[in-house]
Amino acid sequence: MNDRKRKVLLAAQQLFIEKGFNSTSVQDILDKSKISKGTFYNYFTSKNECLIAILERARDESIVRRRELLIGQDITNKRILAEQITIRMLVNRENNLLPIYEAVFYSADTELRDYIKKHHLGELSWLSQRLIDIYGKEAIPYATDCAVMMTGMIQQIIHFRAASSKEELDTRTLILFIMPRIDAVMLNMMETHDFMLGKDLLNNLSVNEETQHEMKDRLITKLSGFLYFLEDDTKQEGYQYTQFLIDEIRSDEPRIPILESVIRSFREAFHETKHKPEALELIFNLWRYIDILKKK
Numbered sequence: 001m002n003d004r005k006r007k008v009l010l011a012a013q014q015l016f017i018e019k020g021f022n023s024t025s026v027q028d029i030l031d032k033s034k035i036s037k038g039t040f041y042n043y044f045t046s047k048n049e050c051l052i053a054i055l056e057r058a059r060d061e062s063i064v065r066r067r068e069l070l071i072g073q074d075i076t077n078k079r080i081l082a083e084q085i086t087i088r089m090l091v092n093r094e095n096n097l098l099p100i101y102e103a104v105f106y107s108a109d110t111e112l113r114d115y116i117k118k119h120h121l122g123e124l125s126w127l128s129q130r131l132i133d134i135y136g137k138e139a140i141p142y143a144t145d146c147a148v149m150m151t152g153m154i155q156q157i158i159h160f161r162a163a164s165s166k167e168e169l170d171t172r173t174l175i176l177f178i179m180p181r182i183d184a185v186m187l188n189m190m191e192t193h194d195f196m197l198g199k200d201l202l203n204n205l206s207v208n209e210e211t212q213h214e215m216k217d218r219l220i221t222k223l224s225g226f227l228y229f230l231e232d233d234t235k236q237e238g239y240q241y242t243q244f245l246i247d248e249i250r251s252d253e254p255r256i257p258i259l260e261s262v263i264r265s266f267r268e269a270f271h272e273t274k275h276k277p278e279a280l281e282l283i284f285n286l287w288r289y290i291d292i293l294k295k296k
């Protein structure tokens with residue numbers, strides 16, 4: 001993503017927050033970002049697509065930060081799951097996206113509502129899989145039910161607290177409170193073999209994955225293109241990490257623990273630089289590639 005497109009997204013995001021999505025026109029975005037209509041439509045086919053790009057950036061950042069929490073950790077650790085769930089809420093708060101999500105949720109726009117639905121189902125799919133990580137494969141038939149109930153508990157308690165108190169609720173404390181309730185529900189369902197939604201729904205939530213070869217080729221191309229823009233910084237850590245990732249992915253047997261370790265260093269190297277958005281997009285795809293490697 002080039003600097004100008006990034007500035008357009010930032011301008012649009014600010015307008016959506018200040019004026020509301022429905023009250024913001026494409027012309028408002030053009031005026032604030034000081035670009036032509038042709039330039040805007042070169043980046044986005046519509047105002048909707050611009051909004052979705054903003055939400056996708058936040059989603060990618062959440063996924064990356066969640067994955068980093070698990071590096072070298074026990075996947076059954078419930079406190080890590082609590083931190084992971086908190087990250088999504090934290091990223092939304094940091095980017096002031098909650099008013100935007102609320103506006104889209106109540107929108108009559110089919111395209112945006114479909115996106116939010118897909119986004120929500122993806123979150124349920126992720127949480128279902130993490131519950132399976134924690135409770136084991138025997139929890140597979142019950143994970144989706146528990147993910148839905150856990151999400152409902154979180155949302156309803158947050159809504160009630162917001163309506164009844166001005167004091168902000170600590171989300172990590174909330175999730176740690178809910179986890180023992182999910183323990184009881186999950187153990188009861190496993191004991192009684194009783195479920196409502198079941199594993200078939202979890203399978204339906206899964207998206208089609210690229211093949212390992214397709215993902216490998218695409219990653220090398222993207223990393224190589226990124227490296228080209230770093231040629232003036234060849235002595236910097238970021239350049240070296242990028243070259244290392246290319247070499248490791250090109251190898252016949254990429255080493256997953258090494259990739260996981262270097263990805264974190266790669267993100268930190270670009271955290272406060274102009275290359276951060278592009279680096280974050282690459283990291284998101286690197287984690288997808290690692291997922292494919294783990295399924296071999």
